[in-house]
Amino acid sequence: MERKIRVLVAKPGLDGHDRGAKVIARALRDAGMEVIYTGLQQTPQMIVEAALQEDVDVIGLSILSGAHMTLLPKVTQLLKEQQMDDVLVVAGGIISDADAAILKAQHGIAEVFGPGASTQDIVRFIQDHVSVSRE
Amino acid sequence: MSPANETALRRSGVNSQDLVARLRVGDRRSLARAISMVETGGPQARELLAAAYPYAGNAHVVGITGPPGAGKSTLVTALALEWRSRGVTVGVVAVDPTSPFTGGAVLGDRIRMQALGGDPGVFIRSMASRGRLGGLARATADAVAMLDAAGFQVVLIETVGAGQGEVDIARAAHTTLVVEVPGMGDDVQSIKAGVLEIADVFVVNKADREGADKTVRQLRAMLHLADRQPGEWEPPVLTAVATTSTGSAAIVDAATRHLAYLRETGLADARARHAAERELAAAVQELALERLRGQAWHDLVARIASRERDPYGSAEELFNALFHG
Known part of the structure; x- marks a missing residue:
């Protein structure tokens, strides 16, 4: 039986705005994925521990607080320490193009989706990249 | 593969x-x-x-079921914390519904389980309810077996209580907690839902709300109507306010007492035999289907659908081919 794509959707840090995360969770569900939603104010440690227990293929991080250059590299660093760097990590939120370029080039973030990104694009990106990493 | x-x-x-x-x-x-x-x-x-x-076979498996919004995830957290305070390790399998339309699911039980984070004595796994080979009960039992083999001493299974699937899960657990909340309708609701039969312990959660006493009274009254042998387990009706961990100790005590009761009366062995039989039957069924699903199978399906053949004779034909072919 085909295993469904499992995605952890998490909000690292202190901002309390999770409308975007919930919209994404819903869109991924509608695309047939199993979405584990962990709620607000997650530390990088909590996120990586949940990703490990849930054996997810993808982590989606939603962040609006501006602390992305601290928190997102911390998540990917912890994943590396757990030998979980085969997990696809994508981010969404208010992240400048310059920051996004650094996160992608240096910190193992596969893609950054800003305001206005369509849920279809996000779904397609995940489907394409998970099937590649599974082959 | x-x-x-x-x-x-x-x-x-x-x-x-x-x-x-x-x-x-x-x-x-x-x-x-x-x-x-x-x-x-x-x-x-x-x-x-x-x-x-x-x-596997060492863990105390506890099923927790009840209507959506009854506070099951919060209660699971409170109970897990109570067990942890007693030095007992806890695995959790939290089941949420799969969308029947897309096959996807949003599994949100972890939101209420934050307090359990960072403890190596706890392992939480979310599971979607549909589309599992051999059904939900099978998938949860298999996940429980892994947590059990990994040495977790108590394994909690959380499910939305609404149907046969949940009753099957209850059957796989040693102890089933049914969570009710005040104001969910009159006492006839609990008769028709069939939860009276599966509950080993009742928990009236959100007991700080109006009407909790009435819910407790109604449940006790219903339970007294049941025909029980002397010495037979009578499900206690306990109250809880899971958000403040109120009542957790009494619930953990009751669950522990229930396991002791199962062991003392020999019911634990009887249940283990029933479970073993179900597991064997399921494994045989899965294996048989896997071996039989070939070209001949699909031909027969088409001919049965057009009423050329019947499923009963066809099954015998397939089996005979398997054993003598």
């Missing part, structure tokens, strides 16, 4: 024996991967379950 399964193996780079050996010494990633593999099903899953089987 499904491609996903093959990847799962290659990603971990070990065989079933190694994976079981690693999860038994507390490697949480191996445990997580093992649960994924048994969820997926197929020959790989069977190999893994077989390798883990000698090490």
